[in-house]
Amino acid sequence: MRRALAALALALPPAVPLTAAADDLPQPVAAAAARAEASCGSEPTTLKPGFITRQDVNGDAVPDFILDFAAVQCGDDESAACGTAGCEMQVFASTTDGFVDAFDAVAHDLRFRTVGGRPAVIVDMTGATCGRSGQDPCGAIAVWNGRTFGRTR
Template identity: 30%
Template sequence: MMRHSVRENCVRLRRSCLRFPERLRLRRRQTRMRYLILLLALFATTARAGDAKPFNPSDYPPGVQTALRYANEECESQDGGPVTFATDTVRKVDLTGDGRDDYIVDFRDTKCGERESTYCGTGGCVMNILVTLPDGSVRPVFDGYVHGYKIMAPPTKRGAARTIRFDLHGSYCGGFGAQACFKQKAITATPFAFKQP
């Protein structure tokens, strides 16, 4: 073990004390940079949210507009106020594998006046799937209540239909409402429905 003189120890102590403010300045600079990056990300997110286009049913083909009219008719039948669609009420995705956009209309976040549950119940929320045919027209293939859905990963075979996993009311699996019930269906131009056993 080496022993240092008092003078050497004082010099070492002074040097380490001089290094401490440098480290502190470096940390402050790094913290400021993090705050600046966070602030820029926040501004970018706010700008994108401000640029979000309001939902407009006329942006979609007539078949999809017909499905959306259901919301207005249902709200009027319940003496509700104006219908407010969520920005993601209609989702465009190629489900049939033919390269054309198909449509999922999900009324989960649609409001009838102040009511939020007009389109949902114990069986889930109203959902429609519409596929685009070769002539450009849109055909409804599913209209029912679902608790949720997940579009499965695209198939490896080019041009194959996508599969959707539906989260349904337990009665569709022979149980009751709270029980988990999942069914999968490959989406084609053929209409389908889920039946209770």
């Protein structure tokens, strides 16, 4: 796991560098990275660029962690963590208690905006996830409540 986490630190885009060594990731982020690696079983795991990005998503000026499991490669399978509904995406946001698991969903994309004056995540999903049929695109908005992004619609 140490090798995959070290590769993870190198895989981050230069615009959002990981200032701490991979071993210094906040505990919940490190645990999610370890879970991603373990999901490959005996296959070699590659955490490709884009697995972790940093962006302030809750408006406190502290860069948060966004994990996109589409960047987990198990052996030769480049999209092992994805299906027709999308890929797991997880957000760890900073709070006064440290980083918390603030959002976790299977989605095609996450975008962060302000909605009604509050930080929010706009989630692009596929029909079945939203109670629609098949591949019909749909979305949800989740608003920051100080601890998590709770879905509102």
